[in-house]
Amino acid sequence: MDVDTGLDDAIAIIMALRSPEIEIIGITTVSGNVTARAAALNTLGILRVMGKESKIPVLRGASRPLSKKIVHAEEVHGKKGLGNISLQCNPALLQKRDVYNFVSETLANYRKGEVALVATGPLTNIARVILEDPGITHSLSRICIMGGAFGLASKIYGNITPHAEFNFYCDPKAAQIVMTHASSGGVRRLNIVGLDVTDKYLTVDDEFISRLSNRQCKKRKKGGSKNSDKVPTIVKSLLRYPLTKFGKFDLPDVFAVAMLERPELFRFKRGKVDIIQSGISWGHSRFVRESHNINEHNKTFVATEVKSKKVFDSYVFSRLCK
Numbered sequence: 001m002d003v004d005t006g007l008d009d010a011i012a013i014i015m016a017l018r019s020p021e022i023e024i025i026g027i028t029t030v031s032g033n034v035t036a037r038a039a040a041l042n043t044l045g046i047l048r049v050m051g052k053e054s055k056i057p058v059l060r061g062a063s064r065p066l067s068k069k070i071v072h073a074e075e076v077h078g079k080k081g082l083g084n085i086s087l088q089c090n091p092a093l094l095q096k097r098d099v100y101n102f103v104s105e106t107l108a109n110y111r112k113g114e115v116a117l118v119a120t121g122p123l124t125n126i127a128r129v130i131l132e133d134p135g136i137t138h139s140l141s142r143i144c145i146m147g148g149a150f151g152l153a154s155k156i157y158g159n160i161t162p163h164a165e166f167n168f169y170c171d172p173k174a175a176q177i178v179m180t181h182a183s184s185g186g187v188r189r190l191n192i193v194g195l196d197v198t199d200k201y202l203t204v205d206d207e208f209i210s211r212l213s214n215r216q217c218k219k220r221k222k223g224g225s226k227n228s229d230k231v232p233t234i235v236k237s238l239l240r241y242p243l244t245k246f247g248k249f250d251l252p253d254v255f256a257v258a259m260l261e262r263p264e265l266f267r268f269k270r271g272k273v274d275i276i277q278s279g280i281s282w283g284h285s286r287f288v289r290e291s292h293n294i295n296e297h298n299k300t301f302v303a304t305e306v307k308s309k310k311v312f313d314s315y316v317f318s319r320l321c322k
């Protein structure tokens with residue numbers, strides 16, 4: 001996983017850890033919601049809560065974007081990125097390697113197509129790896145990205161500006177490198193989910209929280225182990241800050257994990273994605289659907305909708321309340 005942990009990144013990591021079908025083999029962090037170092041410490045903190053801190057390598061990646069300006073989102077995710085909670089961790093566990101070496105050494109231990117990449121932050125690390133060795137991404141079965149806003153499932157084109165989604169806004173240059181690479185056959189498959197989908201199909205509000213509490217209660221009544229309470233409790237503490245501040249909240253990054261684990265829950269369209277890198281529309285993502293002149297090399301698939309909100313919802317709760 002490549003993350004800028006972040007409240008929704010944290011919950012996405014928890015969901016991946018709870019999946020019986022996913023094994024996280026490494027997490028790299030990037031400057032985005034918070035600095036790359038803060039994101040790495042937050043990641044270690046989440047892994048510690050989940051009993052995995054010394055089992056999954058965590059590495060601080062790019063501390064600045066390839067594009068010029070550094071942007072963070074402390075007003076959304078809290079000063080340090082995890083709302084108003086601060087988790088204990090052991091910073092000495094941070095890997096000292098560079099992201100490219102880490103990725104290539106890690107991939108060397110697996111068969112081609114056995115590893116996938118889920119990216120829930122700006123695409124700086126991924127773009128740098130591609131620039132270093134464009135062939136490396138062929139070893140991945142797929143790349144699943146939360147980024148952009150395409151106005152497909154709903155007429156949403158941005159959150160940080162009316163025209164741009166945060167991850168792509170932070171580093172449009174990196175995002176464009178990844179998109180160009182995918183449309184020219186550099187990957188086996190790239191799944192992207194934009195804000196227009198994530199905002200429409202999952203909202204955290206008081207009802208979401210009370211459902212977490214109810215499930216927790218039911219588990220306890222059924223004699224669930226002490227640990228079965230841990231995930232809903234941590235998720236509720238993470239969400240307290242944005243809910244108090246905004247009244248409701250979204251979890252876009254959860255969709256990136258879902259596209260890996262349950263791609264059948266989505267409808268996708270193949271096409272090309274471009275990102276504007278100047279002016280008022282900085283970071284704006286444009287999707288051009290491929291209809292006639294099909295470019296066989298293009299492996300970019302943009303999520304256009306979630307097939308069933310109900311099924312998606314029960315998938316999310318099954319991971320958060322197991």
Ligand code: BDR
Nearest residue numbers: 006008073120166167252
């Ligand atoms: C994206 O921006 C970040 O603030 C979230 O973590 C998510 O990755 C949504 O635009």
Ligand code: CA
Nearest residue numbers: 006009120121
């Ligand atoms: Ca994120």
